[in-house]
Amino acid sequence: MRHFFQRKSSRQVAKDRLKILLIADRVNCSPEMMELIKTDIAKVISKYMKIDADNIEIQINAKGFKSGRYSKPSLSANIPIEDVTGDLNLNRQ
Amino acid sequence: MENQFSREQSGSEVIVVTSGKGGVGKTTTSANVGTGLAKLGRKVCLIDTDIGLRNLDVVMGLENRIVYNLVDVVEGNCRVKQALIRDKRHPGLYLMPSAQTRDKTAVTPGQMVKVIEHLKEQFEYIILDCPAGIEQGFQNAIAGADRALVVTTPEVSAIRDADRIIGLLEANGFKQIDLIINRLRTDMVRRGDMMSAQDVVDILAVPLIGIVPDDENVVVATNQGEPLVGNDTPAGQAYANVVQRVMGKETPFLNLERGISFWTKVSGIFHRA
Structure with missing residues (x-):
């Protein structure tokens, strides 16, 4: 009976935990390095637009491009743009 | 490429049995695969590379029957042949024991290669039982x-280490890496309380070469000092297939349903309903 109403089975929990764990292991990226990447991205993007550098979020995701033994993880950055009305056109030229 | 060449030349295959995590069944696997190959008439040398914890x-x-060991060989205290113990039960099966009183730094990778090159002249299969960990012993x-052969159990910690x-094996140029999933319990998989062989293969993405069920006969065999490969037990059959x-x-992979008790089957029906 319990199977019907049960939350995730421990088998599924184990799979989910492993998937996340292995991404971190395979990428082998320290928190310090993530911070450095973040500040560098902020530096580059702020050349072109006004962004909220303090609230940038970057993370490594499982979903990516298939290659070899496993799919390559991808790095995604969430960068809040402060001034949308600013003269973005300036940089297009 | 170099490996390929030397194998063709000598006609022998050198297989390392490894896992990362300890206690998942590397030694049992080495013993059973080695014995199984010898039972089929192959010339096999098992080498225990776990120095200090043989x-x-x-x-x-x-x-x-140990007189000399691997460290004695690399230090030149004896000839390679003197350190080999012949298993009288199976013609063609030999063991090169490890040293119990030394540590992993007593042997270098270069020295291992030399010993193996020597053994290749007389053996078809050389099976290396790797210590746990990723340090010099590995x-x-x-x-x-x-x-x-990478051995794992269907547990998060063992799979993480196997990954x-x-x-590391890929980084060291290994082209053939096969997976053995040890101590699988089909009853638990069916209940949703253990990862299935397919789950593990999906995560690790290397070819599967064996599924060995959790079988108490393995403990009995270890107590008696006689590998159970080929015996009429679930694990014995599974190892015979690995060989x-x-x-x-x-x-084909074993139907692991065999050996599950009547009551498990009955309760399984109710669980499914």
Whole structure:
């Protein structure tokens, strides 16, 4: 009976935990390095637009491009743009 | 490429049995695969590379016959032949024991390669039982090998370590890495309380060469010092199949339902309903 109403089975929990764990292991990226990447991205993007550098979020995701033994993880950055009305056109030229 | 060449030249295959995590069944697997190959008439040399913590001699039931060991060989205290223990039960099966009183730094990868090159002249299969961990013991064990059997159990910790080991083997140029899933319990998988073999293969993404069920006969066999490969037990049959696949013969995977008690089956019906 319990199977019907049960939350995730421990088998599924184990799979989910492993998937996340292995991404971190395979990428082998320290928190310090993530911070450095973040500040560098902020530096580059702020050349072109006004962004909220303090609230940038970057993370490594499982979903990516298939290659070899496993799919390559991808790095995604969430960068809040402060001034949308600013003269973005300036940089297009 | 170099490995390929030397194998063709000598006609022998050097297989390292490894896992990263301890206690998942490397030594049991080495003993059973080695014994199974010898039972089929192959010339096999098992090497225990776990210096300081030797086990393979005990699992094989050969602990009382050790005179010289691997460290004696590399230090030149004896000839390679003198350190080999012949298993009287199976013609063609030999064991090179490890040293119990030394540590992993007593042997270097270069020295291992030399010993293996020597052994290749007289053996068709050389099986290296790797210590747990990724330190020098691991480096020694993989140095002379051209293929690997990675042993894991369907647990998060063991799979994580297996993934790391597979990464290291790939980085060291291994082209043939096969997976053995040990101590699988089909009853637990069916209840949703254990990852299935397919789950593990999906995560690790290396070819599967064996599924060994959790079988108490393995403990009995270890108590007696006689590998159970080929015996009429679930694990014995599973190991016999691993041996076939190691030799390159396609063999269907065991129906692991066998050996599950009547009551498990009955309760399984209710669980499914």
